[in-house]
Structures are given as structure tokens and as C-alpha cells.
Amino acid sequence: MESSQFVLASRPIGLPSSANFRMEKVVLNDLKDNELLLKSWYISVDPYMRGRMNSAKSYAASFEVDQPIKGGIVAKVIESKSKSILAGDVVVGTFPWATYSVNKTENLRKIDIEKVPPGYFLGILGMPGFTAYVGMMEICKPQKGETVVVSGAAGAVGIVAGQIAKLQGARVVGIAGSDEKCKILKEQFGYDEAINYKTSKSIRKEIAGLCPEGVDVYFDNVGGEITEAVVANLDFHARIALCGQISQYNNTKPSVGYSILPHLLTRSVMLQGFIVSNYSNRFGEALSQLTKWLNEGKLKYTETIIDGFDKLPEAFLGLFTGRNQGKMLIKTE
Amino acid sequence: MESSQFVLASRPIGLPSSANFRMEKVVLNDLKDNELLLKSWYISVDPYMRGRMNSAKSYAASFEVDQPIKGGIVAKVIESKSKSILAGDVVVGTFPWATYSVNKTENLRKIDIEKVPPGYFLGILGMPGFTAYVGMMEICKPQKGETVVVSGAAGAVGIVAGQIAKLQGARVVGIAGSDEKCKILKEQFGYDEAINYKTSKSIRKEIAGLCPEGVDVYFDNVGGEITEAVVANLDFHARIALCGQISQYNNTKPSVGYSILPHLLTRSVMLQGFIVSNYSNRFGEALSQLTKWLNEGKLKYTETIIDGFDKLPEAFLGLFTGRNQGKMLIKTE
Numbered sequence: 026m027e028s029s030q031f032v033l034a035s036r037p038i039g040l041p042s043s044a045n046f047r048m049e050k051v052v053l054n055d056l057k058d059n060e061l062l063l064k065s066w067y068i069s070v071d072p073y074m075r076g077r078m079n080s081a082k083s084y085a086a087s088f089e090v091d092q093p094i095k096g097g098i099v100a101k102v103i104e105s106k107s108k109s110i111l112a113g114d115v116v117v118g119t120f121p122w123a124t125y126s127v128n129k130t131e132n133l134r135k136i137d138i139e140k141v142p143p144g145y146f147l148g149i150l151g152m153p154g155f156t157a158y159v160g161m162m163e164i165c166k167p168q169k170g171e172t173v174v175v176s177g178a179a180g181a182v183g184i185v186a187g188q189i190a191k192l193q194g195a196r197v198v199g200i201a202g203s204d205e206k207c208k209i210l211k212e213q214f215g216y217d218e219a220i221n222y223k224t225s226k227s228i229r230k231e232i233a234g235l236c237p238e239g240v241d242v243y244f245d246n247v248g249g250e251i252t253e254a255v256v257a258n259l260d261f262h263a264r265i266a267l268c269g270q271i272s273q274y275n276n277t278k279p280s281v282g283y284s285i286l287p288h289l290l291t292r293s294v295m296l297q298g299f300i301v302s303n304y305s306n307r308f309g310e311a312l313s314q315l316t317k318w319l320n321e322g323k324l325k326y327t328e329t330i331i332d333g334f335d336k337l338p339e340a341f342l343g344l345f346t347g348r349n350q351g352k353m354l355i356k357t358e
Numbered sequence: 359m360e361s362s363q364f365v366l367a368s369r370p371i372g373l374p375s376s377a378n379f380r381m382e383k384v385v386l387n388d389l390k391d392n393e394l395l396l397k398s399w400y401i402s403v404d405p406y407m408r409g410r411m412n413s414a415k416s417y418a419a420s421f422e423v424d425q426p427i428k429g430g431i432v433a434k435v436i437e438s439k440s441k442s443i444l445a446g447d448v449v450v451g452t453f454p455w456a457t458y459s460v461n462k463t464e465n466l467r468k469i470d471i472e473k474v475p476p477g478y479f480l481g482i483l484g485m486p487g488f489t490a491y492v493g494m495m496e497i498c499k500p501q502k503g504e505t506v507v508v509s510g511a512a513g514a515v516g517i518v519a520g521q522i523a524k525l526q527g528a529r530v531v532g533i534a535g536s537d538e539k540c541k542i543l544k545e546q547f548g549y550d551e552a553i554n555y556k557t558s559k560s561i562r563k564e565i566a567g568l569c570p571e572g573v574d575v576y577f578d579n580v581g582g583e584i585t586e587a588v589v590a591n592l593d594f595h596a597r598i599a600l601c602g603q604i605s606q607y608n609n610t611k612p613s614v615g616y617s618i619l620p621h622l623l624t625r626s627v628m629l630q631g632f633i634v635s636n637y638s639n640r641f642g643e644a645l646s647q648l649t650k651w652l653n654e655g656k657l658k659y660t661e662t663i664i665d666g667f668d669k670l671p672e673a674f675l676g677l678f679t680g681r682n683q684g685k686m687l688i689k690t691e
Contacts, residue, residue, distance in 0.1 A: 076624065084594070084625075262636075267619060267622055267623045268623075270619055273620050279616045279617065280617045281614055281616055282614065283614055284581065284612065285619075286578075286581050286600060286603055286631075287581065287606050289600055289631040290600045290602070290603050291409065291631070292417075292631060293636055294630075295631070296622065296627075296629040296630075297626075297628045297629075298619075298626050298628070299626050300626060
């Protein structure tokens with residue numbers, strides 16, 4: 026059986042390009058006991074994968090040059106030597122960026138796609154949704170009447186984080202990169218206010234105007250100048266969930282900015298850097314609560330789906346130009 | 359009754375100077391019921407007071423121009439109309455920088471100076487000691503075998519923070535501003551290693567060498583480049599107690615430095631900005647534990663005492679040049 030896969034052709038310096046990826050053919054082995062043949066259906070591209078393209082030590086192991094990129098994938102089971110998962114089932118797991126792959130039962134999880142689109146298991150009911158859930162519920166803990174700011178608000182995580190804060194009774198201000206994103210945040214996702222950072226004359230002043238009593242919670246997906254602007258507006262005892270720093274992922278040297286520590290000190294701010302796997306003991310709770318809210322219509326979600334396995338690098342690169350609204354996915358057929 | 363007092367003559371811009379203070383005479387009223395006449399004995403100068411000299415909103419109320427500076431003072435009771443505190447008693451409280459002052463019973467606390475020097479109630483058994491205690495025990499929570507770094511290690515707070523970490527079984531590295539300070543940290547206060555940041559060619563590399571498995575806990579009193587150097591060496595799940603930023607207090611504009619957030623993110627670091635009054639419910643516990651450790655000889659302390667009430671501005675300014683080892687105090691007689 027032949028499959029196509031993307032390998033890491035070279036480690037990017039700065040912003041990645043399609044030259045850092047190479048598509049190649051690979052022949053799959055026949056199935057052994059407990060193995061399944063999977064056909065990739067929806068493939069996730071996520072900002073954290075940029076870090077895995079570097080060789081530097083980080084929280085997730087580096088991708089190896091000439092080896093397949095791996096990420097979250099929803100796949101159809103084509104053939105099965107598993108006892109619990111059968112041909113025709115739909116599964117989710119971390120698999121190679123390949124049209125077909127072979128994997129073991131214990132590395133994947135069967136999903137029920139009757140009520141929700143399959144891609145949701147890579148978004149609101151997957152890693153990004155769990156990230157928003159634990160970041161907001163475990164770290165930020167917004168209280169009724171508090172003011173919450175979410176950066177990267179229209180992204181796969183941010184769009185959920187803001188809605189969860191609303192469900193806790195908070196007032197939520199989103200920061201995003203286009204007027205259209207700001208519009209959907211307010212009209213479709215219940216954000217109270219939204220700031221287009223690309224056209225704002227002063228993000229700091231705009232936040233000050235929209236948050237006259239200060240910011241109690243900041244869910245940060247982006248870092249950089251946006252974060253400096255939010256930090257300047259923090260109220261006493263504010264909490265920051267440091268979830269992502271997408272504005273910094275392609276830096277070729279450490280970035281320089283205004284020191285935020287004096288603000289964090291004088292406002293008694295708590296900041297927690299985190300990755301979702303730190304909270305894996307809460308994934309069951311997160312999945313069940315997010316599914317419940319989704320079924321009750323209390324949470325909404327959106328996806329940017331690009332057709333074609335060969336578009337994977339392009340979709341990934343689009344994350345850094347803000348091409349996506351909500352979850353960015355490749356659909357293979 | 360006439361007293362001398364220091365008032366804030368003007369708000370400093372940048373590094374304060376003696377011109378920002380003015381000594382003047384004041385006539386005290388006769389005592390009313392419940393009031394006491396106090397003679398200042400030991401007067402505390404503390405870095406946080408720099409913030410109070412600004413008009414900007416912060417955690418402590420601003421000093422007012424032409425009004426007396428107030429701070430921690432150990433005083434002798436000269437005359438008393440209180441039922442519980444008598445002439446001859448020694449008390450501690452927040453009083454004006456004055457040779458004599460009148461205050462009410464509920465604003466002061468009687469102290470027992472038989473076993474410890476009076477100034478300790480402004481240091482290890484006062485605000486700086488409580489700060490070290492809650493910062494280390496409540497925020498940093500060092501575990502046996504972990505590596506702890508303390509900046510401003512030879513200061514009033516740092517000297518205690520490091521010893522508390524040692525009592526928890528951690529390995530402790532101090533950062534201080536002279537070879538002599540480094541020497542006493544290791545020889546008198548049990549620090550395992552000490553770095554003189556003023557002569558170090560690369561603080562970051564020196565920390566890396568002394569902390570080969572990374573830094574688990576950082577107790578930050580100083581901010582700026584020292585903090586950037588420590589942050590670059592943090593291990594996964596490190597904790598930072600953001601206690602002070604003395605390197606930044608005299609900035610006339612926001613300081614610029616390397617962004618630390620990418621490090622805090624990829625290492626899942628928790629940072630908590632704090633002031634000791636956030637933990638006032640634990641002062642009783644702190645006082646009792648610190649007193650116990652002190653009496654058992656498990657904690658040591660040191661003071662830099664300058665004689666003469668008129669030297670108050672000079673002592674305060676000395677904090678910013680690192681003139682003190684341990685607690686900086688004025689003794690009035």
C-alpha cells in the first residue's frame with residue numbers, strides 16, 4: 026500500500042516556507058495484530074508545531090529532518106486488526122502527515138461524528154478546546170462581572186476561551202487581526218467588544234477605553250506588543266494564562282520589548298505559562314463539559330477548511346498571517 | 359513637645375536625591391485618651407518606599423508632597439494614655455519619619471526585645487521577613503533537591519528567602535552586588551553558591567554553570583538584566599516569586615529588555631507578583647515560625663545600621679547603590 030507523506034525537509038530560520046516541507050511516497054507495511062490502516066480525513070495545523078520544527082529543547086519533542094511531520098488527525102479506518110475499533114469507524118490521534126498510515130489501537134480514539142463535524146475533534150473538542158478550557162477554568166478563573174481580554178481571539182483556542190469566560194459571567198474583549206474577525210467575534214461568538222490590532226492607533230489606549238476598571242483576566246495567545254498593551258491595563262490580582270506567543274515563534278533572535286514585570290509586581294498579577302498536556306487529567310472533564318455546552322447551543326465554533334492534502338504546508342503557513350478564522354484544517358477529500 | 363520630621367519636599371524624577379526630602383520642626387499635641395508619645399529608635403528604609411514617592415497609582419498609597427514620609431519604626435513609649443501599652447514599652451508600627459510622634463494604641467504593637475535586637479522587628483521578624491516567608495513558602499514552594507535562585511540575595515528580604523529555601527532542602531544560589539556580599543552569603547547564610555553580578559562576564563552563563571539542571575525557583579527582588587539571565591535558565595514548572603524590581607524603580611521611562619514570555623510559556627512557568635500585605639492572614643504563622651527558627655539558630659540575620667536621624671535620606675538612597683548588607687536601618691541615638 027502506497028501513501029504520500031510530508032517530511033521536514035529542513036529546519037526553518039524565521040518564518041517557515043514551503044521549502045521546509047517535502048512530499049514523498051512511502052510504502053506501508055501489512056497490518057499486524059492490533060494495527061489499523063487509516064485514511065487521513067481532516068488534518069490539523071497548529072501554531073505550536075512551529076516550535077517542533079526547531080532543534081531547541083522545548084515542551085514537545087522536535088520534528089526530525091527527513092522524518093514525517095506529525096499532528097492531530099481525524100481518520101477513517103480502512104482496515105482493522107484491532108478488536109475494539111473496526112473498519113468504517115472514525116478515529117482521532119496524533120499521526121504522520123500522510124494520506125494513509127498504520128497505527129496501533131492504543132494510539133487512537135474512536136469518535137462519534139453524528140452530532141458534530143469531524144473536524145471539531147481537532148478543534149473545540151480536541152486540543153485547542155481543551156487548552157481554552159483548562160486555561161480559562163483552571164488558571165484564569167474569571168468571576169462574574171470581571172473583565173477578560175483574549176488575544177488571538179478569533180483563533181482555534183481564543184474563540185473558545187472567550188465564550189467560556191462569557192459563560193462564567195465575565196465581560197469579554199477580544200483582540201484580532203481584521204475587521205471581519207472582530208465582527209464575527211461580536212455577532213457570532215458573544216464577545217462584548219473586539220479590537221482590530223492591525224488598524225488600532227493605540228491598542229493600549231483602546232483597551233483602557235473599553236476596560237475602564239482594568240483587565241482582570243488576560244488569555245494570551247500572541248505575546249509581543251499586544252501583550253504589552255494589555256499588561257499596561259491590568260487590574261490588581263489579575264491572572265494571565267500564557268497560552269501562546271505566535272507573534273514570537275518566527276523570531277530569529279530574542280525579541281526586545283517593554284519590561285512587563287514592574288506591572289506584574291505592582292498589580293500582584295499571577296501569570297501561568299502552560300501547555301494543555303500539563304492538565305491531561307482534566308481532559309475527560311473538558312470533553313464532557315465542552316460537548317454539553319456545544320449540544321446546548323451555549324458554545325459555537327468555526328473552522329477554516331482548505332481542501333487537498335498537498336495544501337498542508339500552505340495551511341500551516343497561513344496560521345502566521347492570520348488566514349484562519351477558528352480552527353485551520355486540511356480536508357483530504 | 360517639639361519633634362523633627364522628614365517630609366517629601368518634591369517628587370523625584372529618576373534616582374531620588376536628598377533634595378527630595380526636607381527636615382522640619384513640628385509641635386506635637388498633648389496626648390488624648392488611648393494615645394502614646396513615641397520616641398523613634400530604629401527607622402526602616404525600604405525599596406518599596408520609592409514607589410510611594412511617585413504620584414502614580416500603585417499598591418501603596420502615594421506620599422504627599424510637604425507631608426511626612428511614613429515607614430516602619432521601632433519606638434520607645436515615652437508617655438502613655440493607653441491601657442495596654444505603657445511608658446517604657448517598646449513598640450513597632452508604621453509611623454512618620456520623626457524623632458517623636460503621637461499615635462494610638464491600635465496602630466502599634468508591643469515587642470519583646472529580650473532575645474532579639476530591636477531592629478529585627480523591622481527586618482527578619484517584620485515586613486521583609488514576612489515577605490521572604492510568604493514568597494518562599496506560599497508561592498515558590500521549593501522542594502528537597504530543587505535549585506533556587508535569589509536575586510538581591512544580600513538584602514533584607516533575600517538573605518531570609520535563601521535561608522528558608524535551604525531549610526526546605528533546596529540548593530540555593532544567590533546573586534548580589536559585591537564579592538563581600540557573596541562571601542557572607544556563603545559563609546554566614548548557608549547559600550551554596552553566589553554570583554557577583556557586577557563583575558560577572560555573563561550572568562546567564564554563570565547561572566547555567568551553577569545550575570546544570572535548570573532553575574526550579576526564582577525569588578526576584580531586582581528585575582532587569584539579572585532576571586532575564588535567570589529566566590533563560592528556568593526549568594519546566596519553575597515558580598517565580600516577583601517580590602521586587604529595585605533595578606527599575608528609578609526609571610524615568612518604561613524599561614526595554616528581552617521578552618521573557620516565550621521562556622515562561624515553553625517552560626510552563628508560574629509567576630506571581632505579590633506584596634506582603636496580600637498574605638496578612640499568614641503574618642501570625644510567619645512571625646511564629648521565623649522566631650522559632652531564629653531561636654533555634656536555624657536562621658541568621660544581619661543589619662546595616664546608620665546612626666543619626668538626620669541620615670535618613672542618605673540611608674534610603676543607599677538602598678539603590680547596594681550600600682546595605684541585610685536590613686538597612688537608621689538608629690536615632
